[in-house]
Amino acid sequence: MAPDPPPKRFGEFALIAKLFAPLAAKDKGAFALSDDAAVVSVPAGSELVVTTDTVVEGVHFLRDDPAELIAKKALRVNLSDLAAKGAVPKSYLLALSLPKWVDNQWLTRFAAGLAEDQNRYAVTLIGGDTTSSPSTVAITITALGLAESGRMLRRAGARPRDIVFVSGTIGDAGAGLAALRGEGTGLSDFVRSALVSRYQLPEPRLALGRALVGLASAALDVSDGLIADIGHIAEVSGVKISIDAVRVPVSASTRALWGEGNDATVRAATAGDDYEIAFTAPASARARVEALARETGVDIHEIGRVDAGKGVLLLDERNRALPVTRTGFTHF
Numbered sequence: 424m425a426p427d428p429p430p431k432r433f434g435e436f437a438l439i440a441k442l443f444a445p446l447a448a449k450d451k452g453a454f455a456l457s458d459d460a461a462v463v464s465v466p467a468g469s470e471l472v473v474t475t476d477t478v479v480e481g482v483h484f485l486r487d488d489p490a491e492l493i494a495k496k497a498l499r500v501n502l503s504d505l506a507a508k509g510a511v512p513k514s515y516l517l518a519l520s521l522p523k524w525v526d527n528q529w530l531t532r533f534a535a536g537l538a539e540d541q542n543r544y545a546v547t548l549i550g551g552d553t554t555s556s557p558s559t560v561a562i563t564i565t566a567l568g569l570a571e572s573g574r575m576l577r578r579a580g581a582r583p584r585d586i587v588f589v590s591g592t593i594g595d596a597g598a599g600l601a602a603l604r605g606e607g608t609g610l611s612d613f614v615r616s617a618l619v620s621r622y623q624l625p626e627p628r629l630a631l632g633r634a635l636v637g638l639a640s641a642a643l644d645v646s647d648g649l650i651a652d653i654g655h656i657a658e659v660s661g662v663k664i665s666i667d668a669v670r671v672p673v674s675a676s677t678r679a680l681w682g683e684g685n686d687a688t689v690r691a692a693t694a695g696d697d698y699e700i701a702f703t704a705p706a707s708a709r710a711r712v713e714a715l716a717r718e719t720g721v722d723i724h725e726i727g728r729v730d731a732g733k734g735v736l737l738l739d740e741r742n743r744a745l746p747v748t749r750t751g752f753t754h755f
C-alpha cells in the first residue's frame with residue numbers, strides 16, 4: 424500500500440510540536456510549549472517590559488510577501504517598542520490566526536524567519552495561541568524585555584529647552600510601500616529595492632535604545648509617522664515641540680521618489696513604519712548623543728526643540744508652520 428501523501432497542512436498540535444516547539448528550546452520556562460503557560464523569571468533589580476503588536480494581511484503585509492519576512496516584521500515591530508524603552512529583549516508569545524490558504528510550506532518558511540531573528544536578537548518563543556481565521560492572516564506578538572527597575576524610557580519627560588533627535592532616516596518605509604503600490608516606475612532597481620526592504624524589514628534600534636537610558640528625557644519608536652509620534656511625546660510630556668523640516672533626515676532614495684522640498688518632507692514625516700527612535704534630551708547631552716551615533720553606527724540627527732506650550736509644529740526655513748493635514752497613519 425502506498426504511504427499516505429503528507430498533509431497539506433499540519434494539524435494544530437503537530438504545527439506546535441514540529442515548527443514552534445524547536446523555537447522554544449532555549450528557554451526552560453517555556454516547557455517545550457507543552458504546558459498551559461510559561462514561567463518568566465526576572466532578576467532582582469530588573470523589571471519586565473511588555474509590549475504587543477498585531478500585523479494583519481492586507482493592512483501591514485500582502486498575501487504574496489515572503490512568509491519569512493512577514494514573520495520577521497511581526498517580531499521586529501515589537502522589538503522596536505522594546506528598543507525605544509531601553510529594554511533588552513528576552514522572549515515573546517505568538518498568537519496566530521490562520522485562514523485555509525496557509526499551507527505547510529508557508530508555515531515552515533514563517534518559522535524559519537522567526538528562527539533567524541531569534542538568533543539575531545537573542546530572543547526565544549515561550550508560548551502562544553493558534554486559531555483559524557475566515558480569510559486573512561493575523562499575527563499578534565507579545566514581546567518581553569528587561570529594564571533596570573524604574574529606568575524604562577518613557578514618552579513623558581520632555582522638558583522645555585530639551586533638544587529633539589531622531590535616528591536613521593525618515594520616510595523610506597512609506598516610500599517603499601508607495602513603490603510596491605506602483606509609484607515611481609522610473610526608479611532604478613537598486614533604489615526601489617532599498618526602499619521596499621525598509622518597508623518589509625525594519626531594523627529595531629536596540630543598541631541605541633539601551634544607550635539612551637539615563638540620557639534621553641523622553642523616547643518612542645516612530646511607527647505611525649514622525650509628526651504624529653513626536654506629537655505623542657508633546658502631549659504626554661505637556662510641552663510644545665517644533666521640528667525643522669530641513670533637518671528631518673530624508674534619504675536620497677526617498678528624494679528620488681518624492682522629490683526635494685518641503686512637500687516631500689511632509690510626506691516622509693507623516694508616512695510611518697520607520698521604526699526609528701525619536702527622543703528628547705537636554706542640550707548638555709549633545710556631545711554624548713553624537714558619540715553614541717559613532718558607537719552604535721546609527722546616524723542621529725538633531726531635528727527640533729522643546730518649548731513650553733502644547734502641540735507639534737513642522738517649520739519651514741522661515742519658521743512658518745507647514746500645513747500638515749494628516750500627521751500620520753491611523754487605523755480608524
Ligand code: ADP
Nearest residue numbers: 439443456457458459460517519550551552553
Ligand atoms: P489552550 O488549551 O490553553 O488553549 P493551546 O492548546 O492553545 O492551549 O496551547 C498549547 C501550548 O502550545 C501552550 O504552551 C501554548 O503556549 C503553545 N502554543 C499554541 N500556539 C502557539 C503558537 N502559535 N506559538 C507558540 N506557542 C503556541
Ligand code: MG
Nearest residue numbers: 551552553554
Ligand atoms: Mg490556547
